[in-house]
Amino acid sequence: MSLKLYNDLTRKKEPFVPIVPGKVSFYSCGPTVYDYFHIGNSRPFIVFDVLRRYLESKGLEVNFVQNFTDIDDKMINRANDLGITVNELAEKTIQDYFEDADALGIRRATHYPRATEHIENIIFLVMTLIEKGHAYEIEGDVYFQVSTFPEYGKLSKQTIEELQSGARINVDERKKNPLDFALWKTHKPGEPSWESPWGKGRPGWHIECSAMSMKYLGETIDIHSGGCDLTFPHHENEIAQAEAATGKEFVRYWIHNGYLLIDKEKMSKSLGNFLTARAARLKFSPLAIRLFMLSAHYRSPINFSEETLEQAKAAVERLLNCWSDLQHARTHRDLGASEHSEQLQAIERLFDSYIEDMDDDFNTAGALGSVFEVVRLANNYLKDNLVLSLDVLEKIESFFKKIDDVMGIMGLTDNEQHEDSSEIERLISERNQARKDRNYARADQIRDELADRGIILEDTSEGTKWKIQI
């Protein structure tokens, strides 16, 4: 059993075989840091975080690189609007990025290269392309000449001619071909610029990813990911730049996530129909947002709505309730050495099924099915057996820990519980004494106080359970 990934380059599912056994080089296109990222932007961050974690769970060492685009038109315009420098804007936005990404359980990448810190690498790459006849300079601008790269269009499955016929852009008359794209842009007054062989200027957008990917991961890497709207032109151009320069294959597996829609429309800043990830995570729990993102296949469009998020939240609560019931049972039930091999085998089968789905092009929605089947198994097990097998309990707990370590939907590993459980237990005892004394006013008071702290109490036939509200 091994991982298969849908490769957009071949439009087929292919067995994933890393270049270097045991290691994975993974470049994921990151944000342009001019504003908070919105919940649509967070889809690739979350799903590729999960893919990265899954690879690691298989024992692979993943070198995960995500860039920050910190110089382009949007950066310049926004900085001007705010009356700050482009660098100040970048610093502030990157800080905000980490605040939101961390809160959403997105693990830190191995490297976060920024375009402005790799100007030398970029210039060197542009020089190489000029030397090799793939690029030309006009009045301080440098363009990539697509006609010199016959494979141009191989990712978007279009020929240069087909791409031209559909072009809607206003053609810059100086370019040799409308599809030629800027590698270097000449300096304009009031814009940040760097010295280069072509005068002062700044890099084009696409070149940074090629340059930084090669710097941190090598000329040929395993995986390059991004939103499907980056397929053309961004990733097509990255391929052209890198492969024209090195003569080697740039990326083995290209993977793209589908859009997040809102009211059936693409969520985007230009349409103005966006919700920032910050607002979303404050309104819904990060765990619910993650489960929502994983509830559909990563390549399918997914519709964001109040209703779908509430559904995800309820699903997370089901997981968490099961977990807290298991913890309660551990301390309140007899743990006999009784044989429950049927359960053990069933859990193993469900874990295999989870792996099978994840291995099949990262089918998180299918994998979640197995997760919830374990929930039902666990609930039934607790319901049907007064004396529990420690083996079974540990097997179930281990299952949840493993899937949570990859999906991050239960907060078992990343969100440490900061509540003082002994304090809570003490209040619960006090409340139960009050209940025995029929002092329900005091009992309810304690329950309300804990509720204010986000602790939910549940009275059951085997005592009072507590859990944290998400």
Place this chain on the structure above:
RNA sequence: GGCGGCAUAGCCAAGUGGUAAGGCAGAGGACUGCAAAUCCUUUAUCCCCGGUUCGAAUCCGGGUGCCGCCUCCA
């Protein structure tokens, strides 16, 4: 015009040849100081038409509808 995706129960969503996972909501039941919460059980023949096949949601042809890329965009 070119390229591509999608259509499965009230909602979300797996499933690519053998009579449809899972989640949410709903209904019934259990538990309970009322309540809440929780748990259990339960709910579909897969957009339409035609074809291939012993057998199709799953393959082929046609149709309808929705969406995306070809311009900055995750």
